[in-house]
Amino acid sequence: MGIEETKQDNKGNNINWIEIKVEADREAVDSVIEIFSRYGYQHTVVIQEPIVDELSWGNYVIDTTKPVIISAYVAEDHYSQQAIDEITKSLWHLNQIRPVGVPQIREISPEDWMEAWKAHYPIIHAGERLVIKPAWLAYSPQNNEIVIELDPGMAFGTGLHPTTRLCLDAIERYMHEESVCLDLGTGSGILAAAMAKLGAKQVLAVDIDPVAVSAAKSTVERNGISDKVQVLEGSIEKATAQYDFIAANIIASVIIELSPRFQEIMSDEGYLVVSGILEERYYEVALSLTANGLKPVDLIQESDWIAIILQKRSG
Numbered sequence: 001m002g003i004e005e006t007k008q009d010n011k012g013n014n015i016n017w018i019e020i021k022v023e024a025d026r027e028a029v030d031s032v033i034e035i036f037s038r039y040g041y042q043h044t045v046v047i048q049e050p051i052v053d054e055l056s057w058g059n060y061v062i063d064t065t066k067p068v069i070i071s072a073y074v075a076e077d078h079y080s081q082q083a084i085d086e087i088t089k090s091l092w093h094l095n096q097i098r099p100v101g102v103p104q105i106r107e108i109s110p111e112d113w114m115e116a117w118k119a120h121y122p123i124i125h126a127g128e129r130l131v132i133k134p135a136w137l138a139y140s141p142q143n144n145e146i147v148i149e150l151d152p153g154m155a156f157g158t159g160l161h162p163t164t165r166l167c168l169d170a171i172e173r174y175m176h177e178e179s180v181c182l183d184l185g186t187g188s189g190i191l192a193a194a195m196a197k198l199g200a201k202q203v204l205a206v207d208i209d210p211v212a213v214s215a216a217k218s219t220v221e222r223n224g225i226s227d228k229v230q231v232l233e234g235s236i237e238k239a240t241a242q243y244d245f246i247a248a249n250i251i252a253s254v255i256i257e258l259s260p261r262f263q264e265i266m267s268d269e270g271y272l273v274v275s276g277i278l279e280e281r282y283y284e285v286a287l288s289l290t291a292n293g294l295k296p297v298d299l300i301q302e303s304d305w306i307a308i309i310l311q312k313r314s315g
Contacts, residue, residue: 016075016076016107016108016109017041017073017074017075017076017107017108017109018073018074018075018076018080018084018105018106018107018108019071019072019073019104019105019106019107019108020036020040020071020072020073020074020084020087020103020104020105021069021070021071021103021104021105021106022069022070022071022091022100022101022102022103022104023067023068023069023070023100023101024067024068024070024098024099024100024101025067025098025099025100026064026067026068027098027099028094028098028099028100029047029068029070029303030303030304031094031098032070032091032094032100033045033047033070033303033304034278034304035087035090035091035094036070036071036072036087037072037161038086039072039074039083039086039087040072040073040074040083041072041073041074041075045070045071045072045161046070046071046072047068047069047070048068048069048070048071050063050066050067050068050069067099067101072087076107084105087103088103091103121134122134122137123137123139124165126164126165126168126169127165127168127169127171127172127173128172129144129145129146129172129198130145130146130148130168130172130194130198131145131146131147131148132148132150132190133147133148133149133150134149134150134151135149135150135151135222136151146194146197146198148190148193148194148197148219148223149219149222149223150188150190150193150219150222151218151219151222162302162303162305163249163275163276163277163305163307164190164191164249164275165302166273166275166300166301166302166305166306166307167191167247167249167273167275167307168190168191168194169300169307170247170271170273170275170298170300170307170309171191171194171195171198171245171247171273172194172198173298173309174245174271174273174298174309175195175198175199175200175244175245175271176199176244176245177198177199177200177201178199178200178201179195179199179200179201179243179244179245180200180201180202180203180241180242180243180244180245180267181195181200181202181203181204181243181244181245181246181247182203182204182205182206182239182241182243182245182246182247182265183195183203183204183205183206183247184206184235184236184239184246184247184248184249184250184258185206185207185208185235185248185249185250185254186205186206186207186212186213186216186231187207187209187212187215187216187249188212188215188216188219189205189215189216189217189218189219189220189229189231190219191205191247191249192205192216192219192220192229192231193219193220193223193225193229195229195245195247196220196223196225196228196229197223197225200228200245201228202228202230203228203229203230204229204230204232204238204239204241204243205220205229205230205231205232206231206232206233206234206235206236206238206239207231207233207234207235208233208234208235210233213231213232213233216231217231236258236261236265239265241265242265242266242267242270243265243266243267243270244267244269244270244271245270245271245272245273246262246265246266246270246271246272246273247273247275248262248272248273248274248275248276249273249274249275249276250274250275250276251276252276252277252278252281252284252285255274255276255277255285255288255289256284256285256288259288259289259291259292259294260292262289262292262294262310263292263293263294263312266311266312268312269311270311270312271297271309271310271311272294272309272310272311273307273308273309273310274289274307274308274310275305275306275307275308276305277305277306277307277308278304278305278306279301279304279305279306280304282306282308285308286308289308289310290313293312293313294310294311294312294313295310295311295312295313296308296309296310297309297310297311
């Protein structure tokens, strides 16, 4: 999500990765995702549903009687064993109340990393019109669909995670054409690309992770939107305009930390969508935002993940 400190060099090279994979009963999936996103790189979780049949254009029939395979990745460094121990311990406790398999742990090289996550990345439909297409797959748009081509590498934001899909839905619903937009914690640049392709006049995309900045710049170039989207390394201090639409797909603690700043950079009729919020932390985040001059106007939820849409409080 672009806010947490990364554990790799600025180019993402020469880093070995540790994959933690587990099979989980469907009722335990949300809890495993929460555990993996807490400790995995950039909070990214790969979810592999048991597919019975694959239809055309990325539509799937899922076998709900079989367990779901969930994976997370940890950079191999002096923090990695601590993260693995915490994940293993949390999964053991979860297994006392929900069926969770024994975690499978393996090291993968930087080269194998790319193929590891590509294998789980299908064409994704988000909202009513958006289609997220991996760069290595072919797709022909249907009707008025808008296609975003993505090859995010190690940056967060593939469209697989509920927080990304919630933000894409909010952008489609609340961002108006010719809006001046901010994508805070841009990750792969997927949200900035959606803003631009849905008619934004100008988009500033920022992230403190150099790997994410590089991936977002590649996404911008790949989708032919360089005239609309500027990508910078940094955080909210880079925001110098009044924005009609702001997306902050980060984590609850950072949203709370930034709460006093949002209304300063929002236009009077502008919208803010904050995501990356687990249901258990919704009230804490909402209270912080409302205490700083904002009012919720909508809430979108997928599983245990919530996105809040807000505007400035009048008066």
